[in-house]
Amino acid sequence: MVNMEKKKGQGIRRGMDEKVFRVLSGALILLFSVACLLPFLRVVSEAVSGDTAVASGEILILPKDFTLKQLKFILDTPQFTQGMWVSLSSTVVYTVISIVLTCMLAYPLSRTDLPGRRGLMFYVVFTMLFNGGMVPTYLVVKNLGILNTFWALIIPLAISQFNVIVLVNGFLGIPKEMEESALIDGAGQFTILVRIMVPLAKPTLAAILLFYAVARWNGWFDAVMYVNDRSLFPLPVIIKDLVQQGLNTSMFPSLTTPPPTQAIRSAAVIFSIVPIILVYPFLQKYFVKGVTLGGVKG
Numbered sequence: 252m253v254n255m256e257k258k259k260g261q262g263i264r265r266g267m268d269e270k271v272f273r274v275l276s277g278a279l280i281l282l283f284s285v286a287c288l289l290p291f292l293r294v295v296s297e298a299v300s301g302d303t304a305v306a307s308g309e310i311l312i313l314p315k316d317f318t319l320k321q322l323k324f325i326l327d328t329p330q331f332t333q334g335m336w337v338s339l340s341s342t343v344v345y346t347v348i349s350i351v352l353t354c355m356l357a358y359p360l361s362r363t364d365l366p367g368r369r370g371l372m373f374y375v376v377f378t379m380l381f382n383g384g385m386v387p388t389y390l391v392v393k394n395l396g397i398l399n400t401f402w403a404l405i406i407p408l409a410i411s412q413f414n415v416i417v418l419v420n421g422f423l424g425i426p427k428e429m430e431e432s433a434l435i436d437g438a439g440q441f442t443i444l445v446r447i448m449v450p451l452a453k454p455t456l457a458a459i460l461l462f463y464a465v466a467r468w469n470g471w472f473d474a475v476m477y478v479n480d481r482s483l484f485p486l487p488v489i490i491k492d493l494v495q496q497g498l499n500t501s502m503f504p505s506l507t508t509p510p511p512t513q514a515i516r517s518a519a520v521i522f523s524i525v526p527i528i529l530v531y532p533f534l535q536k537y538f539v540k541g542v543t544l545g546g547v548k549g
Contacts, residue, residue: 421455
């Protein structure tokens, strides 16, 4: 009887501890979410507030003197629209090429019977930790003849070693019997990759696709390094120049009497965030599962 009462008391105590832990965890997550959300709400409010309120720093969370003038200004300024088009087109092309190259490298590396597999994996990991540096990379891009071209935004960073390792582990998590049965049916390695491995690794591929898309959409340093033509500048470079130099006629010759710089910055940031926000919900259900599968197998 004493033991039963003791176990019952321990069970109640564990139940209370679990409830307290859940409440504290929920409160902490809520606090962290609010802390992340407030800056975004302020940026949105500045983007749709009147010039006077923004210039005087009156905007905290809610907009004041609601207007869409800043957003319209972004859409009517050729420099911004051209930057958005470059960012969109380069992100689509870069993501497609990167996914294809990652699959082509990760699939053979996931075959445990591949001759020299250990050496190739070492090479992938080594180049992830060490690289030639900025100047040698610039010389390689220059000698390839893609300096100051659209392909300078695509080729230099077209494959990520980290994503390759994640996808290798994702492929390793697929039962080998499925590959063996396909080989018995006469399927080649390319057919196995396209029709079996890729569909079964969809969660991992979705996570990698998001990694590549976000990296290219937000990337600006490679554009500054390899591109001098302003018509090839992606949107992050335009925003960087806007933050550093403000609105001026040398950067934006089409300007006459622009709104306050801070309002334009906020509006430009909104346009840079919205595409990723629109894409993420479609990949969210695969994201956590894909990273988990790609991170614990092997």
